[in-house]
Amino acid sequence: MPGADLSSFDATTVPEASMTTHKPQNEAEAACVIADAAARRIPLSILGSGTKRALGRFTQTQDVLSSAALAGITLHEPAELVIAARAGTPLAEVERKLGEARQQLPFEPMDYRALLGTSGEPTIGGVAATNLSGPRRIKSGACRDSFLGARFVNGRGEVVKSGGRVMKNVTGLDLTRLMAGAFGTLGFLTEVTFKVVPSPETQATLVLEGLSDRRAVAALSAGLGSPFEVSGAAHLPAGIGAAGARTLLRLEGFESAVGYRTKALAEALRDFSAARVLDAQESEALWREVRDVTFLVSPRDTAIWRISVAPSKAPALIDTLGAELSARWFLDWGGGLIWLACGAEGDAGALPVHEAARLEEGHALLVRAPDAVRAAVDVFQPQPEPIMKLTRAVKQSLDPAAVLEPGRIYAGV
Amino acid sequence: MSEIAFPAPDRKILARRDEIIAGLRRVLPEGGVIEKLDERRAFETDALTAYRQVPLAVVLPRSTEEVSAVMAYLHAQGVPVTPRGAGTSLSGGAIPQEDSVVVCVAKMSRVLEVDFANRVARVEAGVTNLAISAAVAHEGFFYAPDPSSQLACSIGGNIGMNSGGAHCLKYGVTTNNLLGVRLVLVDGTIVDLGGAALDAPGYDLLALVCGAEGQLGIVTEATVRILRSAEGARPVLFGFPSSEAAGAAVAAIIGDGIIPVAMEFMDAPAIRICEDFAHAGYPLDVEAMLIIEVEGSEAEMEAELGKIIAIAERHGVTVIKESKSAMETALIWKGRKSAFGATGRVADYICMDGTVPTGQLPHVLRRTSEIVASHGLRVANVFHAGDGNMHPLILYNVNDPQEQRKAEEAGADILKLCVEAGGCLTGEHGVGIEKRDLMGCQFSKADLDQQMRVRQAFDPAWLLNPAKVFPLDARS
Numbered sequence: 001m002p003g004a005d006l007s008s009f010d011a012t013t014v015p016e017a018s019m020t021t022h023k024p025q026n027e028a029e030a031a032c033v034i035a036d037a038a039a040r041r042i043p044l045s046i047l048g049s050g051t052k053r054a055l056g057r058f059t060q061t062q063d064v065l066s067s068a069a070l071a072g073i074t075l076h077e078p079a080e081l082v083i084a085a086r087a088g089t090p091l092a093e094v095e096r097k098l099g100e101a102r103q104q105l106p107f108e109p110m111d112y113r114a115l116l117g118t119s120g121e122p123t124i125g126g127v128a129a130t131n132l133s134g135p136r137r138i139k140s141g142a143c144r145d146s147f148l149g150a151r152f153v154n155g156r157g158e159v160v161k162s163g164g165r166v167m168k169n170v171t172g173l174d175l176t177r178l179m180a181g182a183f184g185t186l187g188f189l190t191e192v193t194f195k196v197v198p199s200p201e202t203q204a205t206l207v208l209e210g211l212s213d214r215r216a217v218a219a220l221s222a223g224l225g226s227p228f229e230v231s232g233a234a235h236l237p238a239g240i241g242a243a244g245a246r247t248l249l250r251l252e253g254f255e256s257a258v259g260y261r262t263k264a265l266a267e268a269l270r271d272f273s274a275a276r277v278l279d280a281q282e283s284e285a286l287w288r289e290v291r292d293v294t295f296l297v298s299p300r301d302t303a304i305w306r307i308s309v310a311p312s313k314a315p316a317l318i319d320t321l322g323a324e325l326s327a328r329w330f331l332d333w334g335g336g337l338i339w340l341a342c343g344a345e346g347d348a349g350a351l352p353v354h355e356a357a358r359l360e361e362g363h364a365l366l367v368r369a370p371d372a373v374r375a376a377v378d379v380f381q382p383q384p385e386p387i388m389k390l391t392r393a394v395k396q397s398l399d400p401a402a403v404l405e406p407g408r409i410y411a412g413v
Numbered sequence: 414m415s416e417i418a419f420p421a422p423d424r425k426i427l428a429r430r431d432e433i434i435a436g437l438r439r440v441l442p443e444g445g446v447i448e449k450l451d452e453r454r455a456f457e458t459d460a461l462t463a464y465r466q467v468p469l470a471v472v473l474p475r476s477t478e479e480v481s482a483v484m485a486y487l488h489a490q491g492v493p494v495t496p497r498g499a500g501t502s503l504s505g506g507a508i509p510q511e512d513s514v515v516v517c518v519a520k521m522s523r524v525l526e527v528d529f530a531n532r533v534a535r536v537e538a539g540v541t542n543l544a545i546s547a548a549v550a551h552e553g554f555f556y557a558p559d560p561s562s563q564l565a566c567s568i569g570g571n572i573g574m575n576s577g578g579a580h581c582l583k584y585g586v587t588t589n590n591l592l593g594v595r596l597v598l599v600d601g602t603i604v605d606l607g608g609a610a611l612d613a614p615g616y617d618l619l620a621l622v623c624g625a626e627g628q629l630g631i632v633t634e635a636t637v638r639i640l641r642s643a644e645g646a647r648p649v650l651f652g653f654p655s656s657e658a659a660g661a662a663v664a665a666i667i668g669d670g671i672i673p674v675a676m677e678f679m680d681a682p683a684i685r686i687c688e689d690f691a692h693a694g695y696p697l698d699v700e701a702m703l704i705i706e707v708e709g710s711e712a713e714m715e716a717e718l719g720k721i722i723a724i725a726e727r728h729g730v731t732v733i734k735e736s737k738s739a740m741e742t743a744l745i746w747k748g749r750k751s752a753f754g755a756t757g758r759v760a761d762y763i764c765m766d767g768t769v770p771t772g773q774l775p776h777v778l779r780r781t782s783e784i785v786a787s788h789g790l791r792v793a794n795v796f797h798a799g800d801g802n803m804h805p806l807i808l809y810n811v812n813d814p815q816e817q818r819k820a821e822e823a824g825a826d827i828l829k830l831c832v833e834a835g836g837c838l839t840g841e842h843g844v845g846i847e848k849r850d851l852m853g854c855q856f857s858k859a860d861l862d863q864q865m866r867v868r869q870a871f872d873p874a875w876l877l878n879p880a881k882v883f884p885l886d887a888r889s
Contacts, residue, residue: 077770141589227644
């Protein structure tokens with residue numbers, strides 16, 4: 001759209017002087033802030049440390065409610081595969097604690113800082129609120145799949161708990177997973193509990209070279225349909241991180257199993273291409289780049305889209321969009337996740353991207369674009385009216401005064 | 414006799430029964446409406462057979478559009494609805510009420526689409542759990558959640574209760590394997606939530622619907638993830654001299670970084686009951702037994718088993734018995750999966766379903782025995798040890814009202830114990846009517862009020878399965 005302000009591209013900024021930032025020291029204080037805001041109908045921006053502030057629709061409020069001071073791991077029982085932490089706890093601290101017990105979060109949360117040009121320490125609450133998942137999502141599920149329990153303050157200023165610390169729990173409505181990906185619009189998370197898994201002893205990655213997008217998706221599909229438990233399946237077309245196209249399949253586990261499975265999988269995929277094997281160190285470094293979308297960080301003035309679709313539909317979708325938008329892209333999740341960079345001018349491709357995604361029964365999220373663009377176009381995929389009606393009713397049931405991060409996902413929600 | 418109350422039926426609805434049945438006949442084809450008393454009686458209960466209510470009528474729609482037409486009509490008439498799949502709920506989730514119409518999706522039992530390239534299957538809600546695996550087995554795939562009733566239970570019911578099973582330790586429960594649903598809302602509106610893509614835009618309404626016990630809408634179709642089976646799988650029996658030793662071994666295995674695909678626990682009474690039924694070769698001279706299943710190639714299974722056996726030996730294992738053939742494997746699982754049915758041959762029982770942190774298992778097992786003994790009853794324990802999902806079976810005589818009351822009291826005490834130990838009331842069977850009045854033990858008023866407000870966002874008039882989940886006196 002004309003007049004997009006590219007100067008404020010990297011981080012969303014509100015003039016510091018006019019902002020009030022609440023950093024409650026405990027849950028009760030957070031509840032007071034929200035109850036007060038609800039009584040006065042003053043909207044609050046909800047954030048942890050703000051590293052993903054530039055994700056979602058552009059919103060601007062005078063008052064900010066941050067979970068940064070609600071920090072600390074409250075429970076880690078390695079033998080029970082569970083960790084709980086206050087929402088403002090840095091993700092790095094959670095990962096360090098788990099690392100000491102040779103454990104990890106199953107869903108490999110990505111780090112958005114490079115892509116969004118932000119700084120600070122991502123928090124575990126922010127991970128939950130944005131349902132942040134990385135390449136291992138295809139094997140181990142999304143963030144929401146490991147999200148066992150939450151404490152949050154609703155828009156009435158009431159403290160609510162849902163779920164718990166055990167893996168199997170069907171007691172009552174699953175408000176925990178509802179919070180995942182709600183960007184704080186339904187509740188201010190104060191404490192989150194996650195299932196964890198043992199860290200694999202080692203990893204290796206098979207690299208198939210020179211495949212077209214179509215052949216690559218077929219190869220990834222064959223790999224994911226094999227019994228070898230592929231834990232990462234990405235395709236980097238020519239020009240993405242290297243001159244030639246690379247199709248990647250990651251295997252993780254005990255040393256002996258990874259050795260065997262690497263050979264067996266290479267044999268199973270022989271018809272696609274001969275495979276090269278990356279050792280654990282090379283594999284880890286490359287998958288970090290895939291996870292954090294490093295390949296598309298520059299040039300910084302491009303818009304970035306994240307498109308979710310059934311893997312087999314990805315090649316057709318790219319055929320349509322790639323040419324129309326002069327885009328660069330790569331695929332994760334076996335083809336089910338398309339990261340696409342295109343020009344940020346105009347609507348940053350919103351119309352064609354959403355339309356192409358809709359036609360292939362997928363959906364698109366505008367991850368990076370100037371504030372003015374994010375304020376003007378559909379950042380999240382528009383949904384049919386009956387679902388929007390439910391969306392508004394759910395919002396109303398948790399935040400009747402509409403004070404929690406209003407408009408971050410959809411206008412009026 | 415019944416301790417659990419149903420809401421008083423709406424007399425005005427009962428009085429309009431003929432008119433409502435005529436209305437249902439107008440929107441459904443011939444044979445879609447069941448109204449004769451003896452035929453309705455087949456729908457009066459589910460697997461919680463101590464409670465029964467004959468519904469106003471039963472409808473058997475054959476398509477999403479028919480479900481939609483029925484819901485639009487009943488919504489306009491203000492008539493409550495009891496959704497039903499195969500009627501195997503252990504918590505009374507499918508038990509109707511006198512003034513409700515049962516909407517049973519059993520006739521919607523087609524597998525609509527199998528897509529191996531994208532590893533998904535789209536099925537109608539009445540398809541049985543096992544039929545999904547059967548439809549994809551020829552390509553070496555399976556559908557992971559495996560409740561013991563998988564031969565009979567429907568995927569619609571599995572979604573309603575967010576069902577689990579023995580193999581959830583590695584593969585997760587229904588909500589982790591469900592990608593989308595077609596849902597008919599209370600007013601007949603049809604919506605698609607999720608789909609073949611791995612994540613969906615906006616709020617995770619699919620997560621809300623899964624486990625909502627039919628209170629947010631009627632699921633008519635599901636898109637589920639299918640997985641490629643491992644190269645091989647082998648269960649091994651480990652006998653221990655005490656429950657504590659078996660529990661400690663479970664914790665040590667997980668602590669060592671090993672996640673077997675299943676770790677099932679049985680105590681001595683359960684072992685005997687299941688062995689008598691299935692002749693699976695279970696050891697009868699031990700106090701506790703673990704069935705641990707490993708997966709992978711021969712070499713991988715050997716390596717993982719080697720590690721597990723070493724840990725078991727450190728914890729005083731007295732018997733180790735590996736399955737040597739596919740037939741032995743089938744028998745071992747038959748014994749475990751028929752635990753409830755086998756128990757039903759020796760006594761009536763109620764089956765509890767609380768989950769506790771695995772570190773609390775020895776304590777909770779000991780207290781469970783004490784609680785049941787203090788009511789003068791017996792208990793057999795079989796459960797999913799890896800995730801702490803307990804299934805104490807309290808044995809009693811259903812024809813003795815006093816024993817039934819005692820069994821229910823003991824069950825309630827055990828569930829309170831699970832919550833106190835840091836766990837929850839139900840791990841995979843659902844709240845239903847059975848645990849409805851205990852919800853206040855686990856949740857505060859604010860917690861429950863919030864859940865009910867979200868529920869009302871979908872069904873403001875409380876027409877969908879209204880007798881369930883939320884204590885009657887907690888509603889405003």
